[in-house]
Amino acid sequence: MALAAINPTELSAWKKLLSIFEQEKDISILEHFKNEPNRTEEFSIQSEEFLVDFSKHRISKKSLSALVELAEESGLQKAIQQYFEGTSINATEERAVLHTALRNFDKNSSASVDGEKVYDAVNQTLHKIEKFANSVNNGSWKGYSGKAITDVVNIGIGGSDLGPNMVVDALGFYHTHIKTHFVSNVDGDHVLESIKHLNPETTLCLVVSKSFTTQETLNNANTIRSWFLEHTTQDQIEKHFAAVSANVDKANEFGIASDNIFPMWDWVGGRFSLWSAAGLSIACAVGFNNFKELLKGAEAMDQHFQTASFDENIPVIIALIGIWYADFYDAESEAIIPYTQYLQKLASYLQQASMESNGKGVDRSGNNVTYQTGSIVWGEPGTNSQHAFFQLMHQGTKLIPADFIGFKKSLHGNKRHHDLLMANFFAQTEALLKGKSAENVTDELKKQGKTDAQIQALLPFKVFEGNRPTTTILGEKLSPKSLGMLIAMYEHKIFVQGVIWNIFSYDQWGVELGKQLANAILDDFKTNKFNHHDASTAQLLKAYQESK
Numbered sequence: 001m002a003l004a005a006i007n008p009t010e011l012s013a014w015k016k017l018l019s020i021f022e023q024e025k026d027i028s029i030l031e032h033f034k035n036e037p038n039r040t041e042e043f044s045i046q047s048e049e050f051l052v053d054f055s056k057h058r059i060s061k062k063s064l065s066a067l068v069e070l071a072e073e074s075g076l077q078k079a080i081q082q083y084f085e086g087t088s089i090n091a092t093e094e095r096a097v098l099h100t101a102l103r104n105f106d107k108n109s110s111a112s113v114d115g116e117k118v119y120d121a122v123n124q125t126l127h128k129i130e131k132f133a134n135s136v137n138n139g140s141w142k143g144y145s146g147k148a149i150t151d152v153v154n155i156g157i158g159g160s161d162l163g164p165n166m167v168v169d170a171l172g173f174y175h176t177h178i179k180t181h182f183v184s185n186v187d188g189d190h191v192l193e194s195i196k197h198l199n200p201e202t203t204l205c206l207v208v209s210k211s212f213t214t215q216e217t218l219n220n221a222n223t224i225r226s227w228f229l230e231h232t233t234q235d236q237i238e239k240h241f242a243a244v245s246a247n248v249d250k251a252n253e254f255g256i257a258s259d260n261i262f263p264m265w266d267w268v269g270g271r272f273s274l275w276s277a278a279g280l281s282i283a284c285a286v287g288f289n290n291f292k293e294l295l296k297g298a299e300a301m302d303q304h305f306q307t308a309s310f311d312e313n314i315p316v317i318i319a320l321i322g323i324w325y326a327d328f329y330d331a332e333s334e335a336i337i338p339y340t341q342y343l344q345k346l347a348s349y350l351q352q353a354s355m356e357s358n359g360k361g362v363d364r365s366g367n368n369v370t371y372q373t374g375s376i377v378w379g380e381p382g383t384n385s386q387h388a389f390f391q392l393m394h395q396g397t398k399l400i401p402a403d404f405i406g407f408k409k410s411l412h413g414n415k416r417h418h419d420l421l422m423a424n425f426f427a428q429t430e431a432l433l434k435g436k437s438a439e440n441v442t443d444e445l446k447k448q449g450k451t452d453a454q455i456q457a458l459l460p461f462k463v464f465e466g467n468r469p470t471t472t473i474l475g476e477k478l479s480p481k482s483l484g485m486l487i488a489m490y491e492h493k494i495f496v497q498g499v500i501w502n503i504f505s506y507d508q509w510g511v512e513l514g515k516q517l518a519n520a521i522l523d524d525f526k527t528n529k530f531n532h533h534d535a536s537t538a539q540l541l542k543a544y545q546e547s548k
């Protein structure tokens with residue numbers, strides 16, 4: 001049986017939270033620190049790789065404990081069990097959601113689909129990934145002219161691109177000699193720009209598409225195949241293509257040798273598939289052992305999530321914090337600010353993972369929800385973002401809870417740079433918390449020799465109210481393992497929020513309409529008839545056609 005439908009607003013914990021919110025909404029975070037002397041310890045969780053400090057939030061012990069009650073009342077414990085066991089919790093597509101089984105190294109795992117355990121299939125594929133990545137990395141996989149592979153091109157979009165792309169970037173420090181490229185956009189300039197400096201003799205393409213029907217991926221794959229055929233013959237193509245798909249027939253039809261097709265299962269959602277063969281580009285880029293470490297990191301977070309009590313459970317706590325701001329403070333977005341350039345693609349990866357999952361306005365009974373669901377996720381690495389959008393975070397009118405992610409050690413080991421980076425990391429959360437009082441501004445301006453009149457004129461602009469909430473996630477070092485933990489933490493956050501919001505997190509019907517209309521417009525280009533469109537679209541289509 002899939003997840004039970006429970007309207008969160010009818011739960012007693014929700015009602016309790018409403019009343020606590022009314023009592024506490026004007027208490028600042030700094031006042032919470034004064035009222036709760038042990039707040040730092042009580043609002044932090046230390047896990048194997050991370051110290052998660054959530055004390056800088058507009059949350060008291062009382063509201064936190066009511067939030068935990070909300071999780072309990074929502075049936076989260078049972079839902080977690082169903083998620084890991086393989087119940088069809090993706091009810092509208094009648095599928096299990098078992099990406100966690102891809103990183104479960106316990107032979108006795110009970111994860112199963114339709115009564116069949118998935119461990120063996122997962123393990124066999126993992127071996128196939130190992131063999132493939134090793135042959136690319138040790139040079140035994142040869143291209144049509146007998147040369148070893150130097151470049152791997154991942155062709156995919158959405159979940160078949162964002163996760164692997166983000167991880168390959170994030171683990172740049174651990175790269176082998178294989179260079180990895182990602183082609184996703186149907187924009188011909190993207191694919192042609194990506195291959196323009198590549199040598200077809202030494203390039204290997206991975207066509208990653210769960211459905212093998214995605215317009216962007218198939219068109220890009222065809223364009224790249226034509227590029228190969230300018231240099232070699234059809235019978236050599238199999239040396240340059242592998243596919244990852246749940247649709248083996250279609251991949252065969254494209255001309256990919258059966259041996260080079262890796263399975264994707266319908267119980268792994270595209271946006272959670274980087275742990276599967278969709279992560280082949282990762283295994284090629286960083287070597288299989290590092291890919292396995294990534295999986296082990298995720299497995300460690302899975303263990304923590306399943307066993308820690310809710311008040312000490314990192315994914316549960318960060319999910320509850322998100323709900324508190326979205327549904328009680330009406331915050332619309334949340335920012336992800338990693339203080340490492342390696343994680344520059346984390347926010348865009350999380351945008352799909354989170355917004356495609358929890359961007360739903362209908363609950364599990366098919367009714368429109370009466371409360372806020374998925375937040376807008378965005379962000380960029382610090383310190384760059386400090387010089388871009390932090391002004392709005394400090395002094396703007398929006399409430400933006402933010403996750404600050406940093407690591408104690410740098411990878412290249414330059415201590416001076418790392419101290420500079422991390423000084424900024426700590427300073428920003430402190431500044432967001434404390435702001436700058438009129439008193440401080442006045443003192444500062446007096447020291448600069450300003451007159452009283454000048455001080456009064458400048459004061460309103462220079463005061464920061466502070467009280468801006470942040471979670472600090474402080475890791476030991478960015479490694480395959482810690483990255484695996486971090487990604488799994490966010491995956492489980494998304495799951496917890498979906499359970500409490502009583503929505504189906506694992507379908508994505510909302511992206512279909514645009515795809516259908518794009519296909520219809522392609523037909524209209526042939527007939528040159530546009531009047532059945534709305535007036536604005538018809539005018540734009542005509543203007544486009546006239547330029548041809």
Ligand SMILES: O=P(O)(O)OC[C@H]1O[C@](O)(CO)[C@@H](O)[C@@H]1O
Pocket residue numbers: 157158159160208209210211212213214217270271356508511
């Ligand atoms: O792997 P596929 O089937 O090509 O799909 C790509 C992406 O398209 C979507 O279905 C919709 O954007 C995503 O969920 C998915 O990750």
